[in-house]
Amino acid sequence: xxxxxxxxxxxxxxxxxxxxxxxxxxxxxxxxxxxxxxxxxxxxxxxxxxxxxxxxxxxxxxxxxxxxxxxxxxxxxxxxxxxxxxxxxxxxxxxxxxxxxxxxxxxxxxxxxxxxxxxxxxxxx
Numbered sequence: 001x002x003x004x005x006x007x008x009x010x011x012x013x014x015x016x017x018x019x020x021x022x023x024x025x026x027x028x029x030x031x032x033x034x035x036x037x038x039x040x041x042x043x044x045x046x047x048x049x050x051x052x053x054x055x056x057x058x059x060x061x062x063x064x065x066x067x068x069x070x071x072x073x074x075x076x077x078x079x080x081x082x083x084x085x086x087x088x089x090x091x092x093x094x095x096x097x098x099x100x101x102x103x104x105x106x107x108x109x110x111x112x113x114x115x116x117x118x119x120x121x122x123x124x125x
Contacts, residue, residue, distance in 0.1 A: 002026040002114050004096045009119030012086055020081040020119060022096030030054070030074040033099050036081045037109045038092035038121075045109045048094070049081060053101045061107070064090075086123045093118040 008020040022034070035050035049060045049070040058070055069082040079096060097112035106112070 002029065002032060002098050004098060004114060004116035006094065006096045006116045006119040009094060009121045011122045011124065014086060014088055014123055014125050016086050016123070017082070017084045018086065018121060020083065020094055020096075020121075022079040022081075022116060024077045024079070024098070028074065029072065029077045029079065029098070031101060032114075033101055033105055034070075034072060034079045035097045035099075035106070035109075035112055036070060036079075036094055037097055037112070038090075038094045039118075040092040043092075045095075046092070047107045047109055050105045050107065051079065052105050057105050059105050059107060083121070086121075088123045088125045090121060091123050092121060094121050 003025045005023045036048040039045045051070045055072045067085045072079045095118045096116040098114040099112045
């Protein structure tokens, strides 16, 4: 098993940037495909980005492509989400999630087994 703790959320103006971190404990994070998923009030969970165990493959939601970058530092057991050009519609609780390594870097939140507690991102207009 792996335990995940997110940090780095906050309040930012539209056009600004934030960097989220997800620290893992337990098994090494290189054994997992990692993802960021967000949920706004009254809305379903939304896939944001995912990265393979080695970091060689990344996938993004169309809504964040070109603005967000997911990365990982396996030596630090940490995954990051760099968020640039933030928009009010990015406002949500952002969760880190993990699933055991597989060939597919999944975009489906329900295929991830382990979740952090989430960090709030609020973008003002």
